[in-house]
Amino acid sequence: MEIYLYIALFAPFVGSMFAATLGASKKTTIAGIIPSLLLFVSFVASSILLNHILSGGEVVHVEMMTWMQTGNLYIPFGFVVDQISVTMMMVVTLVSTIVHVYAIGYMDHDKAFNRFFAWLSAFVFSMMILVMSDNFAGLFIGWEGVGLCSWALIGFWYHKESATWAANEAFIMNRIADLGMLIGIFLVFWNTGTLQYAEAFAAMQFLDQETLTWMGIFLFIGAMGKSAQFPLHTWLADAMEGPTPVSALIHAATMVTAGVYLVVRSNELYSLIPHVGLFIASLGAFVAIFAASMALVNRDIKRVIAYSTLSQLGYMFAAAGLGAYWVALFHLMAHAFFKALLFLGAGNVMHAMNNELDPFKMGGLGKTMKTTMIMMTLASVALAGIFPLAGFFSKDLILEVAFVDHHFIIYTVLLFTAGLTAFYSFRIIALIFHGEDRHTSLGFHPHEAYKFMLVAISPLLILAIIAGFTMKGTFFEMVTQLLPATEYHVHSALTYWIMTIGTQLFVILAIFFAYKKYMASDIKVPDGTSKMENSFVYKLLINQYYIPYFYEEYLVKSYRELSTVFWKQIDQKIVDATVDGIAGVLYNTGENTRVMQSGNLSTMLRWVVIGLVTILSLAVAFGLTVRYLDEIQAILSGLGA
């Protein structure tokens, strides 16, 4: 099995290198095809491994070579394929293969085509390292690797100021979280003496609560960065500056879920510290509704979807925090499918509208882009969690978890969020595809995307539909070999049905409301006049709760100013000035006292005599003191007494 592991791991790397070698030369489709093929190979290998695991084969664990070894620290390049990682591998390889193929079409006209695929495959490689590593250090490698690739891909169109800015923002925000992660790793090492998952978790059983709590918190800080949890969430929306396939792959399906993966991976740690878990859950719930609320009014398709991703991540953390790790993982998988689908669909739309993102400038696209419309609609349905699509099985499960564990606040929040989710998803669906045509007047001539792109993304569609009811059973069987196998069943069947149906009705209601509101032929394009737009809530939401503004104004600016102060004021005016000052004092003393060398003979003679007289007087004084020492002492003692 090792060989498949290596294939799965390194195929994307080879692809990336191949594309990279062509990076300098001009666009060749081959640079897209080869990596896609290699990714497919990787996908096949992963599936074989999955099969191996499903058929009860033992966990595949290889140690490739030593990375660092000094003192008590020993870090190998070790990789493990167990139930958790194989799930992630499947998700990653599948989605990325699809996205690659899709991107061949999508990036068709971009002259940096080759570079794009180099980075995209590199990202997959890092993601594979992240999920397959058998120790925290390896995880961190992947962790930083995906960060790097996402930086390069967000800023892919580097001539756009906004893109590069967003790229740096993403990188730096992630760095902030990575510090927390690093500290978490240090804690693990100094308390368990190893970074290997197995030994580390085994050793954790015997550690005291406080240490474990700190570990949990710091590791989770790392997770917060990658998964863009509040307050480190702003970068995700800005990351939409990147090409849409990137958004689909990195900022929806895979990278942003790394945080969830980390928590799930460390379930043994977190199940030891339920209070931290509860915090995670609450934060998750908060983020869920917080992000959803921002999605309600936003006028940028991709940002809406990004916010919805954010809110779904909130769901996952809620589940993970409550100890339902397998649920979280399941939702992660399902979400990967339909969210990627949603993004790629949006990509089609953008393509059709030459990168126009404002849904209010679209409308009635359904006529020209039927396939895309169907795909996106179904994806949204799945997202909204309508039976029998994937979302229902994963998302409503989370609601149940919250309910069963008697965290009713979390439950209500999540429930309400479910409504919002449905609303904003179908808001854009309605605005894009239905209602009257608003784009031809603006001179857009939309057209459906290439066939092969549509074909490429169809697997996602299928999965979005069937993933729920087909896979749930087997998935549960598989992962619960590693994860706590807590079944979540509402005790009385009655409450269960009430809950389920209630949720469904509520969601469907929200969908209808959305359609009604935004399919109307006479919806007015927001132009800052309507009463609703001037309402405080709307302003709050459209400005993302003024958080980006706050960051820019109070953190970034002050950092910049402080740096300038440090440089101009402290470093130059104080530290350096002191040094030069000392030198200056010496020099000036020389300059000022050289006048005693007036060159006039009498002065010179005078100096000699002055010297003599000084010494003489000193001598006399000293002699006198010696002679009358006793008297002086007597006097002094008299003074003293």
Added chain:
Amino acid sequence: MLDNILSILIFFPAVAGIFGFMIQKDSMRAYGVSVATIEFALSLWLWFSFDSDASGMQFMEQVPLIEAFGISYIVGIDGISLFIVVLAAFFTMIGIASLSDTKNVKNMIITLLMLQMTMVGVFVALDAILFYVFWELSLVPMLYIIGAWGGPLRIYASVKFFLYTFAGSLVMLVGMLFMAYFYYQATGVWSFAILDWHRLILPENFQLWLFLAFFIGFAVKVPMFPFHTWLPYAHGQAPTIGSVILAAILLKMGTYAFIRFSLPLFPDAATFFMFPIAILAIIMIVYTAMVAYAQEDIKQVVAYSSVSHMGVIILGIFALNVEGITGSIFLMIAHGVVSGALFLLVGVIYDRRHTKQMSEFGGLASVMPRYATIFGLMLMASVGMPLTINFVGEFLSLIGFYQQSHTLTLLAGMAIIVGAIYMLSAYKKMFFGEVTNEKNKNLPDLSKRELLALIPLSVITIWLGIYPKPVLDPINNSVESVVQLMHDKSITDEAKSRIPNLVKDIVITRTSKEAQ
């Protein structure tokens, strides 16, 4: 031949430099390159014939110079110094190879060869005075390089560099004389041999004072905040080759000296001053990183970033455990490679446009893709991306210090944030965006000669990032012996508890203590 290879390594460049006067001007560059290459080959041979498993000194040579006063010519090498020597040889080679056309190149190359002698000498000297000789001597060529080939402020910069370091090291000299005197009192013979000194156990208050005396000398060289202000001038004014050597090798002398002198000689003082120095190091890391962010001159950014990274090295050294010290030594090499490469890269653009102001550039990524790629690689290495050479060092240094203090490590860890901030924004200013400046429209991409220097560096950056073992192992062995020595020598309980005891068997510890 092998038994005196170190002396050959030291004096071969010097002799070659003297012959250099006879070489005809046009063939000088070729001569320099070949000499440096031979030297590098020799250093590689040294590495090859170096016994990685031995922790002690190897290839020792000893010739008494002044018996009456205990000064002798002692050289030797262990895992700690080996790689810095190789690095020095390497950088002199590629430095000369990639030397862009300068006025009277002959003097430049001769000076570089002389500088190489002093650099190698510092790292292999095992006699305090010999060490001091090379330490001071290394100032002169650098003074000349900065002062003769530098920018408009070159004379101010060079003199400042010289005097600042000179003053610091004179205090250190007094410290050395004290040390020798204590040794004389203890044993009745004068000796400046470091290995002899290692056996000397001093009372704590002596340790504290001597530590401070040495500290001033080293801190100026490193340079540690607040003694760092000569560095921006030196780098800002120096020609590319000067900055490269300065950042890659000369700065390492200070940190190396900390490990060679301060730690084994004064373990208790080292423990005593651990936290103050750690705080200085953190100031270096964060404060200079912010200053770097404020710079408008790309070279200044790199210069300040060096200070910031040296902070991490210092932190690792004063972790006082194997992980930290090994990490810091590795980081010395890593930082040497990366910052050297960065200065070379800055030099590349400077040769093309004769300005280093970032505002002059922008959008270079589309004009000079190769340049942008290598720069990006080095940038990522410099911000400590895993699988690049820097990460190994930083990770180990920080993880090492974490054992001593959690909070301080948290603060020091901000290095990875602030580092990313200034580096990325600098990269953004230079390479991203539209090409606004007409002069940048058609700049030539990296030339063969430049690639010749940069490709190897890139390879090393990745290779040692993925597979640091061949370098880490020898370092680790030597560091372990140093740490054990410190533990055995230390007299205060504080130090005993802070410095790990590697020999778990208590009996062995006691005997080894008696041995000293």
Added chain:
Amino acid sequence: MEIGLNHYLVLSTILFAIGLIGVLKRKNLLLLFFATEILLNSVNVAFAAISHYHGDLTGQMFAFFVIAIAASEVAVGLGLLIVWHKRHSNIDLDQMSSMKG
């Protein structure tokens, strides 16, 4: 009253002081030399007295040497003075300050 050693010493000290003041005050090179002569000779007085007081000849020997040296100094000094006067036709101290700082 009986004149004792101390009187001689006091006298010599006074002479010395006079010489010293002369050295400080004189702007004329020649007079400066005179002052130094006074300086030296004041010491001779003291030497003679002390040697008598101690009753050995060393002091007087010293005195003779001092006289001899003083004489030769005058010779050299006057030589220099004459050359200087030839060149500058003045012997004013304040005139000779071409070197300073």
Added chain:
Amino acid sequence: MLEPINISLESLNLITLFPMLVPVIGALLIILIDIIKGGLDKTLFVALSILFLFIDFNAVLSSASTFVTDGTVMGVFDMMLIDGLAILAQLIIVGASVFFLPLVISGKSFHESSTPEYFALFLFMIAGLQFMVATDSLILIFVGLETSSLAIYTLIAMHNRDKSFEAAVKYFSMGALAAGFYSFGSMVFYALTGSVEINQIASVLAANNYADIGFVLVGTAFMLAAFGFKVALVPFHTWAPDIYEGSSAAMAGFLSIVPKIALFVVIMRLFEFLIHSGVIWLEIVLYIIVVLTMTMSNMWALVQTDVKRMLAYSSISHAGFVMAAILIGTTQSNTALFLYWILFSATNLGAFGMLWMSRQKELLAGQSSDHSYEKFSGMIQTNPVAAMIMGLFMLSLAGLPPFALFWGKLYLISSAVTAGYTVLALVMALNSAIAGYYYIKLIVYMFMKEPLEQNDGTIIVGNSSLVVKSIIGFATIGTIFAIFAVSPLLEFITAFVYNSGY
């Protein structure tokens, strides 16, 4: 009535006089030759003087061997005292003179070298200095001192320029004053002890354990003033810069080395017994003076615009260094003093030799002094070798290892450390750092600036000749390879100093 005193000749031990007599005879011979046949070339006289100095040197060496066998030798009614210090000092004096004298055979010919008297006086001066160090009788010291001084006044004046005469006059008048101080000081000691021989003074003072310390101090004060003037300690240093500037570079270099070592020996003889017998006052005052001398002269050197004047101040500061050795007063420090001075003479010989080589008859346009910094700017382009050699001497003076002076500094500071003068050691160290600046300044001019347009490189070596070059070459070699000479020197000196009880 006195009965005739009869003393056996061998008890007089006249051999002790031989070393001093050699130069005297030489001087007389030179004058005689000139009388017999005038207008002979300077080279003849140079050669003759050198030969006599060689004989002198060997004489000293033989007395050194006698010292090794049977210790300190007294002679001539115990006037002469041939101990280790005397021998070391004489070796330095004569040895250094051997190298300084031939500098007059330079490319351009100057007034002094054309007159035979110059060489006669030179030899007389040597004799005087030798007398000074080879006795502990205040009288003979006085005689030697004045003999040499009078000779020096004349030698300076013989350079025959306005500045030289001014220098001579200044030096002369101040010297006269110093002579007054000296005699007064010795008078006081004589009054106190009834003797003018230092060891007797010491024993008498010790016998009545410094009853009237006040007068002792007065005497010491006068002595200090007198010697302070001769070795140019602040504030008695004022003559030094002007004299150096006024006299020719060769003579200036000579002045910075030879007379001073003689004085140091005398100071050692007189002061160390005072310090050791617990005259704290002297210790304090010396401490202050030493620190002042080192620091202030450094600061003044910083602001000089003329290299020769800068070197004058630097020599003052070096003298301060060496005085520190006397203040410390241990065997190690006294050894350090001689070591330091030997290495210092090697370096200073070179430095002033270079200045002498660059001497031109009339000032460059826009230059106020002979050896301004500008004159040397861009030397690396015009005459690289000369530039490097000069730079070498500067670095050595700055105490940069491994060049000559560093080892002296090292041993001197170490002696301070060993004797517990920590602060003093630090002051010395930091002063070397300050001094670094003005030595580097010259290097900056030579290596980093563009040459003056009127300077085509011939000026720098305008006054060079084979002799001058070879002497400088010798100094260069000595400066670079000093390290190999230090070890034997150290043993030699230590033996001599230790055996003569210092």
